[in-house]
Amino acid sequence: MFTDKIEIKDFDKMDPEYKELLGRVLTIQADCEIGGPHLYVEKMLPAAPTKLDQLIVARTAAEEIDHFRKVARVAGDIGVDVSFVLSQPNEKRFVDAFRGLITTWEDNAVFGFLIDRVGRYQLEEFYDCSYLPLQRILPDIVTEELGHIEYGYNKTLELLSKGDKQKERAQSAIDYWYVRALDMFGRSGSARAERFRYWGLKRRSNEQAREDYIKEVNPILTSMGLKVPDPLKGRRYV
Amino acid sequence: MPQTAPNIEKLDEHLLEVVRALHGAVKQGVSHSDDPKVVEKSIGDCKEILDVIMAGRVSEWLN
Numbered sequence: 081m082f083t084d085k086i087e088i089k090d091f092d093k094m095d096p097e098y099k100e101l102l103g104r105v106l107t108i109q110a111d112c113e114i115g116g117p118h119l120y121v122e123k124m125l126p127a128a129p130t131k132l133d134q135l136i137v138a139r140t141a142a143e144e145i146d147h148f149r150k151v152a153r154v155a156g157d158i159g160v161d162v163s164f165v166l167s168q169p170n171e172k173r174f175v176d177a178f179r180g181l182i183t184t185w186e187d188n189a190v191f192g193f194l195i196d197r198v199g200r201y202q203l204e205e206f207y208d209c210s211y212l213p214l215q216r217i218l219p220d221i222v223t224e225e226l227g228h229i230e231y232g233y234n235k236t237l238e239l240l241s242k243g244d245k246q247k248e249r250a251q252s253a254i255d256y257w258y259v260r261a262l263d264m265f266g267r268s269g270s271a272r273a274e275r276f277r278y279w280g281l282k283r284r285s286n287e288q289a290r291e292d293y294i295k296e297v298n299p300i301l302t303s304m305g306l307k308v309p310d311p312l313k314g315r316r317y318v
Numbered sequence: 319m320p321q322t323a324p325n326i327e328k329l330d331e332h333l334l335e336v337v338r339a340l341h342g343a344v345k346q347g348v349s350h351s352d353d354p355k356v357v358e359k360s361i362g363d364c365k366e367i368l369d370v371i372m373a374g375r376v377s378e379w380l381n
Contacts, residue, residue: 156326
């Protein structure tokens with residue numbers, strides 16, 4: 081296991097595998113940060129239920145753009161240009177959950193509640209990671225992601241309080257996003273994930289992070305009066 | 319030191335300005351929530367800024 085802590089000045093001396101994996105993880109992270117606004121801004125900014133919600137959609141997008149900027153800076157400083165993800169169509173996003181378009185408020189609420197939560201897990205993988213410039217940008221980003229998760233949770237609760245029909249729609253959104261959330265952790269037993277861990281770029285295996293997420297989310301769903309979806313139905317990466 | 323990616327400085331500066339402008343527009347709307355005209359204008363400003371970012375014409379921003 082690699083236990084050193086690396087600064088930009090040390091990067092050129094690093095093993096090619098380390099350079100490749102760091103560039104890859106930063107590119108995917110940048111894609112996920114900008115992928116959110118590309119999913120919900122077009123339809124949700126004009127269609128959020130209240131003016132305040134419209135403003136919060138805009139603020140959330142602003143924060144995600146800023147997260148992209150910070151990750152792009154860390155990548156750019158080691159020569160990795162991630163600017164192409166700003167202009168690529170949603171269908172080409174690295175992670176399935178970001179391919180498509182959010183067109184309903186239920187989906188928007190549940191996206192914040194479930195998918196931004198996976199985003200938090202992904203960021204937590206870099207806590208105490210070997211690349212210090214990446215570690216340094218985490219606290220502010222995670223704080224803002226916690227805000228997105230809480231907003232999504234509250235908006236989902238709000239929907240559940242509006243009667244059976246809304247509850248049914250919220251449950252459908254949960255069914256849709258839950259499996260995508262679980263897939264975001266990647267394949268169990270992934271050899272590449274092990275190399276990320278070897279180089280100190282991630283803390284947990286894919287299956288461990290997914291298991292932790294399930295342990296956190298399932299009781300919340302139950303406490304909200306929602307059904308926990310089948311964790312295997314419709315999954316692509318088990 | 320590694321060679322930096324082209325335009326990273328410019329992109330960083332541009333996006334920082336975008337983020338500040340968005341936060342400014344949101345703040346204006348939220349703090350005047352009892353004035354529908356101000357709120358509408360704030361939402362319109364946010365939309366205008368975000369439309370440009372969503373269009374993703376990076377080379378145009380940087381030039």
